[in-house]
Amino acid sequence: MMIQSRAEIDKWQQTIAAIREQIGKVIVGQREAVEQLLWCIFAGGHALFEGIPGLGKTVLVRTVADALDLSFSRIQFTPDLMPSDITGTNLIHFGQRGETAYEFQKGPIFGNLVLADEINRATPKTQSALLEAMQEKTVTVGSATHRLPEPFFVLATQNPLENEGTYPLPEAQLDRFLLKIFVSYPSREELKEIVRRTTAPKQERAEKRASGELVREIQEGAKEILISDDVLDYAARLVMMTHPEEADAPESVKKYVRFGSGPRGLQAIVSVSRVKALMDGRLHVSIQDIGQTALPALRHRLLLSFEGQALGVSPDRIIGEIVRKMEGSR
DSSP states (O other), rough: OOOOOOHHHHHHHHHHHEEEEEEEOOOOOOOHHHHHHHHHHHTTOOOEEEETTTHHHHHHHOOOOOHTTTOEEEEEOTTTOHHHHEEEEEEEETTTTEEEEEEEEEEETTSSSEEEGGOOOOOHHHGGGGHHHHHHHHEOOOOOEEEESOOOEEEEEEETTTTTOOOOOOOOHHOOOOEEEEEOOOOOOHHHHHHHHSSSSSOOOOOOOOHHHHHHHHHHHHHHSOOOHHHHHHHHHHTTTTTTTTSSSSSHHHHHHEEEEOHHHHHHHHHHHHHHHTTTTTBBBBBBHHHHHHHHTTTOEEEEEEHHHTTOOOHHHHHHHHHHHHHTTT
């Protein structure tokens, strides 16, 4: 699909603005988290939300499903959850003459927008049940492979790992998330507005402003946003500087990072930057887009060294230093 006219860009901008407005009817503040979630959806990726309990992560995901008119499915992750509770299982049916037949009973993963709530409360075995679904958009049970509906998004929430009863997500699964989005604590005024809305006799719900078909149209349109060789090289150099063996990497990377981002980090930055440019009404990706999308695209793709973990070094701090060094070298 090729972008035909400025009118198409304008139409998509208006659609996204209307979606943002509907989200704002329900969600108080969290503008950065909402914006990054929209980047992720229109880039066709999955998002991992992190924040303490009670900040509205679940409500945000459900609100997005309402605004996009997508089928919504919720999986509450607990330590006793089994992989088949997510993917589904084959059931045996007995006929009148004693013959048997197998029928696949779909699990909650078969939805357009799947909320994996408190994903880090399940065991690694159960967490891994999402790997095939997130990467291939299929589910294999026994010898049969089943296609998931389109569009398909996993929006997972997790509590900070210092909370009790949590399991760190494996690096292979973290890498499947296009972005990791932090949900921050609200300000005092936002806190008061949250209480006003949630204790009112009637609570607002987001209205439909898009469809699955329109979401896929915008996704395809975003892929046509241009990125020059210079901007792509800038993004590649930024990702390479997350590796401690890179000669011009900042000292914090060499000291506190064990492994840097893989190729998916660069793919995430480029695809999300294209969406950001489209949302801004531009037909090309800028260097500023690269710098602004690097943080949510890379923060979960850095594996800190033992020293970095012991000192509580934040991946955000390291990525910020890389971005500043890149800007200073332009």
